[in-house]
Each structure stands twice: as structure tokens, then as C-alpha cells.
Amino acid sequence: MKKLVVVNGHPDPRPNRFCAALCDAYQKGAAAAGWQVSRLDIGRLPLSCLEALRQGQCDDAAADAMLADIESAQRLAVVYPLWFDQPPEGVRSIFSYLDQVQWSPAGRKAHVIVTMDMPAFAYRTQLRPGAAQKPLMLDLPGLIPEEPVLIGCVSSIQPEQRQQWLAAMQEFGERTNLGAAVTPTRIGAFAAAIDRTVSQWWAGL
Numbered sequence: 001m002k003k004l005v006v007v008n009g010h011p012d013p014r015p016n017r018f019c020a021a022l023c024d025a026y027q028k029g030a031a032a033a034g035w036q037v038s039r040l041d042i043g044r045l046p047l048s049c050l051e052a053l054r055q056g057q058c059d060d061a062a063a064d065a066m067l068a069d070i071e072s073a074q075r076l077a078v079v080y081p082l083w084f085d086q087p088p089e090g091v092r093s094i095f096s097y098l099d100q101v102q103w104s105p106a107g108r109k110a111h112v113i114v115t116m117d118m119p120a121f122a123y124r125t126q127l128r129p130g131a132a133q134k135p136l137m138l139d140l141p142g143l144i145p146e147e148p149v150l151i152g153c154v155s156s157i158q159p160e161q162r163q164q165w166l167a168a169m170q171e172f173g174e175r176t177n178l179g180a181a182v183t184p185t186r187i188g189a190f191a192a193a194i195d196r197t198v199s200q201w202w203a204g205l
Helices: 018-032 047-054 061-071 089-101 121-127 159-174 185-203
Strands: 003-008 036-041 075-081 108-115 143-151
Touching: 003 018, 003 061, 018 036, 018 075, 018 108, 018 159, 036 061, 047 061, 047 089, 061 089, 121 143, 143 159
Parallel strands: 003 036, 003 075, 075 108, 108 143
Antiparallel strands: none
């Protein structure tokens, strides 16, 4: 059985966080598709451990287990909030350590989902094909993002929109056997509709 690891990169691992709910939905879909799925919450590691990893050191049993789980996965799904236009420090510390110490130079492919308080349309242009370099918001050492998903205005979207995103995450998980780059057909239209609505509201402020 192939193994998929869902990484919750939010510094706060509490289940009421939207990132945690997105991870739950992705897990559910992947498990239904026949994957062996495990979940890693980076926010459960002590800050001292994350700092040690950032410096290229690891002497923590919990961190060792987390790193080994990520290393053994055939596929990765990484969910995190956008902080100051980039991934949280803890996420970067984990993948920086893996990139320096354990992974091959080729890197690892991952399905990346980014949440943000800003409207997603403000960042979506950075994902256009042919960009000279990886956008800062996707700059995780050793990871090659596949079909990144941007979810904007997470603090203000309506409950029904949250449910739509959760349904989309489950569908992404269900399609994992086809490859993370296979995007549910309704996601593009759904994201575009939200972008249009939010951009009109944003322009009126």
C-alpha cells in the first residue's frame, strides 16, 4: 500500500483551525482512495526543537519520528497559512533540515495548499507558468509544489464556502491515485468566482 503524509504546517495544531479541517478532509479522501495515510502536525513540536532543526540539528525523538514519516512517503500534501508572504518558520525548518540532511538533490513533489487572510487573487498571478523563480509563499526547501491551491480571506468567507473548500480537499485526496497534479474540475471555477466577489468588495473599501 502506498503511503501519503498530510502535513499540517499551522503553528497552532488545534482541530478548530481551518488548516486542521482541510487536512482532515484531505486525509479522508486519500484513505477512501486506498492510501495508507498519516498526519503530522508541525505545531506539536517544541519551538526549541524547530530551532534546532533550522540549524541542522536533531536530537528529539518526536522530531525524528516525524522526519522518518515524511521521508518514507510516496506523496506529500502540505497545508499551511501564509505568514508575511511566506510559509511559517516551523514548516521551513522541517523541510530545510530534510533537504540538507536526508533528501536527494532532486527534491520531492508535494501538493501544497496555502490559506491566507488576504484575497487569493492578489497572489494567484505569481503562479502563472513560466515564472522566473518559485514564489516566496511556496518557498519550502526541497519541495516541488504541484498545482498549488490558494484559499483567500479565510477569516471572512462564509460557512458554505468553507464547506465547499473542505469538499474540494476531500476530492483532492480521492484523486491522489491519479497524481496530485490532477485538479478537480470545479476548483478553478469555484476559486475564480470567490476571487471575483472578493475583488469587487476589496475595490469598494
